Amino acid sequence: MFDLDRWHEIFITISRNKLRSFLTAFGVFWGIFMLVVLTGGGRGLENLISGQLEGIASNSCFIWNGRTSEAYKGFRKGRWWSINNRDIEIIKSNVKGIAEISSIIMPWSPTTDNAVRGEKKGTFSVQGNFANYNKIYHHTMKFGRYLNDMDLQEHRKVCMIGSRVYETLFNHGEDPTGLDIRVDGIYYKVIGVGDGSENITFNGDTRELITIPFTTMQTLYNYGENIDVFCAMAKPNIDVSEMQEQMETILKTNHSIAPHDKQAINSFNVETMFKQIGYLFLGVNILAWIVGFGTLFAGIIGVSNIMMVTVRERTQEIGIRRALGAKPSSIMTQIMSESFVITAIAGFLGISFAVLILQIVDLGLDVSGNGTSVFQISFFTSVVAALIIVILGTLAGLGPAFRAMKIKPIEALSEE
Amino acid sequence: MPTIINLKNINKTYYNGAPLHVLKGINLEIYKGEFVSIMGASGSGKSTLLNILGILDNYDTGEYYLNDVLIKNLSETRAAYFRNKLIGFVFQSFNLISFKNAMENVALPLYYQKTGRKTRNKIALEYLDKLGLKEWAYHMPNELSGGQKQRVAIARALISKPQIILADEPTGALDSKTSAEVLDVLKKVNETGMTMIIVTHESGIANQTNKIIRLKDGIIENIEDNSEHNFSSLGFQNIK
Ligand SMILES: Nc1ncnc2c1ncn2[C@@H]1O[C@H](COP(=O)(O)OP(=O)(O)OP(=O)(O)O)[C@@H](O)[C@H]1O
Ligand SMILES: [Mg+2]
Numbered sequence: 001m002f003d004l005d006r007w008h009e010i011f012i013t014i015s016r017n018k019l020r021s022f023l024t025a026f027g028v029f030w031g032i033f034m035l036v037v038l039t040g041g042g043r044g045l046e047n048l049i050s051g052q053l054e055g056i057a058s059n060s061c062f063i064w065n066g067r068t069s070e071a072y073k074g075f076r077k078g079r080w081w082s083i084n085n086r087d088i089e090i091i092k093s094n095v096k097g098i099a100e101i102s103s104i105i106m107p108w109s110p111t112t113d114n115a116v117r118g119e120k121k122g123t124f125s126v127q128g129n130f131a132n133y134n135k136i137y138h139h140t141m142k143f144g145r146y147l148n149d150m151d152l153q154e155h156r157k158v159c160m161i162g163s164r165v166y167e168t169l170f171n172h173g174e175d176p177t178g179l180d181i182r183v184d185g186i187y188y189k190v191i192g193v194g195d196g197s198e199n200i201t202f203n204g205d206t207r208e209l210i211t212i213p214f215t216t217m218q219t220l221y222n223y224g225e226n227i228d229v230f231c232a233m234a235k236p237n238i239d240v241s242e243m244q245e246q247m248e249t250i251l252k253t254n255h256s257i258a259p260h261d262k263q264a265i266n267s268f269n270v271e272t273m274f275k276q277i278g279y280l281f282l283g284v285n286i287l288a289w290i291v292g293f294g295t296l297f298a299g300i301i302g303v304s305n306i307m308m309v310t311v312r313e314r315t316q317e318i319g320i321r322r323a324l325g326a327k328p329s330s331i332m333t334q335i336m337s338e339s340f341v342i343t344a345i346a347g348f349l350g351i352s353f354a355v356l357i358l359q360i361v362d363l364g365l366d367v368s369g370n371g372t373s374v375f376q377i378s379f380f381t382s383v384v385a386a387l388i389i390v391i392l393g394t395l396a397g398l399g400p401a402f403r404a405m406k407i408k409p410i411e412a413l414s415e416e
Numbered sequence: 417m418p419t420i421i422n423l424k425n426i427n428k429t430y431y432n433g434a435p436l437h438v439l440k441g442i443n444l445e446i447y448k449g450e451f452v453s454i455m456g457a458s459g460s461g462k463s464t465l466l467n468i469l470g471i472l473d474n475y476d477t478g479e480y481y482l483n484d485v486l487i488k489n490l491s492e493t494r495a496a497y498f499r500n501k502l503i504g505f506v507f508q509s510f511n512l513i514s515f516k517n518a519m520e521n522v523a524l525p526l527y528y529q530k531t532g533r534k535t536r537n538k539i540a541l542e543y544l545d546k547l548g549l550k551e552w553a554y555h556m557p558n559e560l561s562g563g564q565k566q567r568v569a570i571a572r573a574l575i576s577k578p579q580i581i582l583a584d585e586p587t588g589a590l591d592s593k594t595s596a597e598v599l600d601v602l603k604k605v606n607e608t609g610m611t612m613i614i615v616t617h618e619s620g621i622a623n624q625t626n627k628i629i630r631l632k633d634g635i636i637e638n639i640e641d642n643s644e645h646n647f648s649s650l651g652f653q654n655i656k
Contacts, residue, residue, distance in 0.1 A: 325500020
């Protein structure tokens with residue numbers, strides 16, 4: 001196989017007709033380039049979106065109140081209602097599939113410059129959470145810790161702040177834990193700072209969020225027994241949609257809402273969203289492979305055609321070689337090797353160039369922010385692409401090689 | 417003198433449209449070291465005969481022994497092997513590979529013997545030197561004159577040290593002066609003991625050979641001994 005002389009011979013014949021070899025190679029180059037860029041790009045988008053969703057337990061859902069759209073049990077339609085602590089208790093004890101349930105208070109817009117520390121101030125959302133919210137939506141901490149059960153039991157005036165809050169209210173590098181800030185007129189002790197690497201939250205940017213114990217907030221913000229939103233995480237192998245339906249049924253019973261009222265209860269099913277995104281990327285990926293493969297295939301057909309023309313043009317040369325003692329098999333391997341070499345070189349250049357482009361896109365976007373590649377093909381994909389090229393390149397040469405093998409020396413030599 | 421070629425009742429018909437019986441029972445014996453020419457009118461079957469001798473074509477009936485080996489129904493691979501080992505070809509149209517220089521063209525038969533590139537190029541240079549083409553070794557065929565091309569082709573035919581050289585109108589594309597030079601080369605090669613068969617139209621060329629075979633309509637009309645080289649260039653044969 002590794003016969004330097006043969007490769008030399010192949011190189012000479014390929015380089016003899018540079019333009020044609022180049023055009024042939026370009027078809028393959030473009031095909032594999034498209035394949036790799038498309039799959040890499042698809043994967044990049046996928047990574048980009050999944051990065052945004054990082055930290056959220058996918059098997060969870062959020063539920064909050066809305067306005068009723070049907071009159072029911074003597075209540076007119078268009079009524080406002082609120083979820084309350086009792087609902088949560090009932091749900092907790094009746095819906096078996098729940099792993100964690102966590103009530104949240106999140107008033108809509110904060111008042112201007114509601115967070116103050118000495119001279120420094122800023123406008124930030126405040127949110128009341130339970131400690132178990134960290135199990136559903138994981139917060140990575142820069143300083144200190146997230147809320148714990150003691151904070152909630154004792155209605156402590158403590159807070160966990162996002163990184164932007166920290167940057168606004170504290171000096172760079174300063175450890176804020178144990179220091180006080182004033183939020184909406186009340187002093188809280190900072191217990192932790194989130195690093196804000198989570199890209200998505202249910203209510204705005206975690207980096208601009210001040211989290212205080214739910215119990216503290218419910219009292220201080222005069223919520224009584226009411227809550228704004230609750231979040232539930234399903235046990236393993238429990239279908240989130242089913243769990244969500246059970247919870248909604250309980251809420252509808254408790255609050256005399258018509259069973260088929262679609263607008264009275266709002267919800268956000270993370271699992272469904274993840275699934276949809278999953279399907280979306282599956283689709284994108286399949287499309288990328290189809291388009292890429294199609295282009296590549298066209299390129300390979302091009303190689304095969306050009307090799308066919310080449311063989312016809314080289315009939316005399318092949319005849320001479322046969323007269324001089326070339327075996328049919330050596331003619332065949334020569335043509336196949338030529339096709340293989342053109343495809344392989346073009347293909348590997350195509351892969352490399354595509355990887356380079358993806359890398360540039362990746363550096364340009366720097367989506368991950370920590371230098372890890374997002375827009376890039378996997379090692380597996382590149383191995384598959386390389387294999388495809390090797391196989392298709394050889395196959396492309398097969399037809400022309402057979403034709404070359406069939407050339408009879410006299411016919412070739414008499415052809416002037 | 418041992419026999420190198422022995423043809424027994426060779427028949428060949430082409431079946432392109434109407435069947436064309438080209439060779440109609442050729443019996444011929446050629447000895448080692450002979451210098452033979454084949455003459456005959458156009459279409460008499462000279463090239464066909466030579467191609468059969470060179471295992472470039474096959475025949476329908478009869479027997480062909482080359483070096484005491486029956487050449488019949490050979491596989492393409494085996495035919496290629498014999499062509500490479502036993503036969504050197506010289507063609508009217510030179511048949512050099514245009515994108516290879518003189519040296520590489522000469523070396524090609526050795527490539528198919530799996531001789532390394534350095535070695536075969538060295539040997540090719542030696543042969544080119546013998547034919548007075550040393551300084552043309554790195555020139556491409558289109559930079560050579562007809563005579564030079566044919567000498568390159570002769571070097572290529574010789575490099576594998578074959579048993580016979582088959583030349584189909586080797587001077588057909590050359591002017592008379594160059595023809596004489598090329599023939600001189602072939603003669604010298606024959607003097608080293610190489611069996612040589614030349615197809616030609618020109619009696620002047622045939623007269624230089626030692627034996628003249630006349631083909632007519634696919635049969636051997638006569639075989640003349642020409643060791644005296646007194647064959648008339650006008651086509652008459654001097655009476656001994
Ligand atoms: N491949 C072929 N198929 C069909 N007929 C052929 C083929 N090759 C040669 N012939 C025919 O066979 C006959 C003999 O051809 P051949 O080439 O042997 O003649 P030749 O004696 O060499 O003639 P010339 O002096 O013109 O070269 C011719 O009539 C030719 O047309
Ligand atoms: Mg002829």
